[in-house]
Amino acid sequence: xxxxxxxxxxxxxxxxxxxxxxxxxxxxxxxxxxxxxxxxxxxxxxxxxxxxxxxxxxxxxxxxxxxxxxxxxxxxxxxxxxxxxxxxxxxxxxxxxxxxxxxxxxxxxxxxxxxxxxxxxxxxxxxxxxxxxxxxxxxxxxxxxxxxxxxxxxxxxxxxxxxxxxxxxxxxxxxxxxxxxxxxxxxxxxxxxxxxxxxxxxxxxxxxxxxxxxxxxxxxxxxxxxxxxxxxxxxxxxxxxxxxxxxxxxxxxxxxxxxxxxxxxxxxxxxxxxxxxxxxxxxxxxxxxxxxxxxxxxxxxxxxxxxxxxxxxxxxxxxxxxxxxxxxxxxxxxxxxxxxxxxxxxxxxxxxxxxxxxxxxxxxxxxxxxxxx
Amino acid sequence: xxxxxxxxxxxxxxxxxxxxxxxxxxxxxxxxxxxxxxxxxxxxxxxxxxxxxxxxxxxxxxxxxxxxxxxxxxxxxxxxxxxxxxxxxxxxxxxxxxxxxxxxxxxxxxxxxxxxxxxxxxxxxxxxxxxxxxxxxxxxxxxxxxxxxxxxxxxxxxxxxxxxxxxxxxxxxxxxxxxxxxxxxxxxxxxxxxxxxxxxxxxxxxxxxxxxxxxxxxxxxxxxxxxxxxxxxxxxxxxxxxxxxxxx
Numbered sequence: 001x002x003x004x005x006x007x008x009x010x011x012x013x014x015x016x017x018x019x020x021x022x023x024x025x026x027x028x029x030x031x032x033x034x035x036x037x038x039x040x041x042x043x044x045x046x047x048x049x050x051x052x053x054x055x056x057x058x059x060x061x062x063x064x065x066x067x068x069x070x071x072x073x074x075x076x077x078x079x080x081x082x083x084x085x086x087x088x089x090x091x092x093x094x095x096x097x098x099x100x101x102x103x104x105x106x107x108x109x110x111x112x113x114x115x116x117x118x119x120x121x122x123x124x125x126x127x128x129x130x131x132x133x134x135x136x137x138x139x140x141x142x143x144x145x146x147x148x149x150x151x152x153x154x155x156x157x158x159x160x161x162x163x164x165x166x167x168x169x170x171x172x173x174x175x176x177x178x179x180x181x182x183x184x185x186x187x188x189x190x191x192x193x194x195x196x197x198x199x200x201x202x203x204x205x206x207x208x209x210x211x212x213x214x215x216x217x218x219x220x221x222x223x224x225x226x227x228x229x230x231x232x233x234x235x236x237x238x239x240x241x242x243x244x245x246x247x248x249x250x251x252x253x254x255x256x257x258x259x260x261x262x263x264x265x266x267x268x269x270x271x272x273x274x275x276x277x278x279x280x281x282x283x284x285x286x287x288x289x290x291x292x293x294x295x296x297x298x299x300x301x302x303x304x305x306x307x308x309x310x311x312x313x314x315x316x317x318x319x320x321x322x323x324x325x326x327x328x329x330x331x332x333x334x335x336x337x338x339x340x341x342x343x344x345x346x347x348x349x350x351x352x353x354x355x356x357x358x359x360x361x362x363x364x365x366x367x368x369x370x371x372x373x
Numbered sequence: 374x375x376x377x378x379x380x381x382x383x384x385x386x387x388x389x390x391x392x393x394x395x396x397x398x399x400x401x402x403x404x405x406x407x408x409x410x411x412x413x414x415x416x417x418x419x420x421x422x423x424x425x426x427x428x429x430x431x432x433x434x435x436x437x438x439x440x441x442x443x444x445x446x447x448x449x450x451x452x453x454x455x456x457x458x459x460x461x462x463x464x465x466x467x468x469x470x471x472x473x474x475x476x477x478x479x480x481x482x483x484x485x486x487x488x489x490x491x492x493x494x495x496x497x498x499x500x501x502x503x504x505x506x507x508x509x510x511x512x513x514x515x516x517x518x519x520x521x522x523x524x525x526x527x528x529x530x531x532x533x534x535x536x537x538x539x540x541x542x543x544x545x546x547x548x549x550x551x552x553x554x555x556x557x558x559x560x561x562x563x564x565x566x567x568x569x570x571x572x573x574x575x576x577x578x579x580x581x582x583x584x585x586x587x588x589x590x591x592x593x594x595x596x597x598x599x600x601x602x603x604x605x606x607x608x609x610x611x612x613x614x615x616x617x618x619x620x621x
Binding site for chain 1: 486493563
């Protein structure tokens, strides 16, 4: 691209700006610097000579217009020479269109207090709208279960396949490794006191009661909760939800309830699998590191770990599942009309559902301890 | 007049479906050229191939003197600054305001000062018929027609020599659609733009296009001016243009 050359002829009574070549937006800032440095105090007449310009774009025309205005403000006489009709037309267009043009407004900076206030208010509203979502779910939708015909078995089965069967691998592997690690770390301490056999008590209670449900919930929040948000969010952007509503298909029945129910069922299956795999990890370490054979492990297990621990862990499942699925779906509904908000809401969905699961677990823990279970 | 785009013997295959078979056309500098045809005939595909968004299976496309089959990265980047593309739904970046969207090419590719950029942005917003006060809005806050105008402002901001429009008037109300046509004609005469567009809007086709290519059955059914299109014996042309005759 041939760039524009500027020659400045400073004669007695006038200054001539002589432009040559193709004048495009890439040249503007260079030319601008050159012109700013010129002292124009002693002359009254300025000539802008565009006769030798081959091409000129609108950015340049805007710049020349600005320059022209500036010279006029300095009470100089300006002559623009232009031989080519096309260039003159561009200049005329810019001059005509910029006459009543407003300046681009700059965004004013917000004060930090204002930002904090606004954000807190928004968060409060966000919590209220989640409560509203849950209320709506319970108040108007659960009565559909009074008739078995309303339950959408096909969707539920599909979601169970998606969120439980396909997640079996990752949940098993994670809980197996957690069992392995916990056992390995405690084996070292137990060996010091010669209390090898107590590994069974420790693993049995911690995995069945706390670890397996929690690990499963966290994996599923990251895996299926985020998927729910993204699916429903994308459907919202493409107006599929609106289309469903106009056709009389209630999204709560078609999309929300099947996912929540499926998740509650899936979670129980997955926690059971996680229990088994976690204990398997423990058995492996006990066998190799502590010399406790699997027969001894299982015998001790039967003696010291009562069945209530298993049930306590399993009971948490549906609660966690409800939280994860409802937060995921709710976040999907919160997606606005642009692509950015899918990402934002997916992140929020995962963070909030993991947080909710941990809070729920803490409440259960206090409850069970105080009940003496 | 020089050819600005030359498409020679293009073949495009999606899976086992042949979209274009030995399709050739030439677009001259300074003209407004329309790609027409029944839906699913591959107009938009051809447009996407011209702007290097999609690969074709054989043949060659030459745009502004660069052949696209084995173009190098640096050349391709240079070529991309010399054209503007307007997508059907605007494709404005949703995380940026209108002003930021339009200013983006200037900020990235030139060393213009902030005040100069603001001025260019305000001018382009004005010239496409938007209000300068709308500049701080985000794309999700404006209507479809406004999005389209803002997207046109973005594609024009570097003063390209070549403009690709994918259904520019679809989704606009009739008045803005005609204004849009007038704007396109004005810009062409002022800036020496060459314009390639896909369109279904008959009024717009008659008002703006210099020459058209009609793609039907994987090939060009007709290439030339609109005045002698009725001599062609093609079902699509007959039905499509007969309606206009009745309406006019």
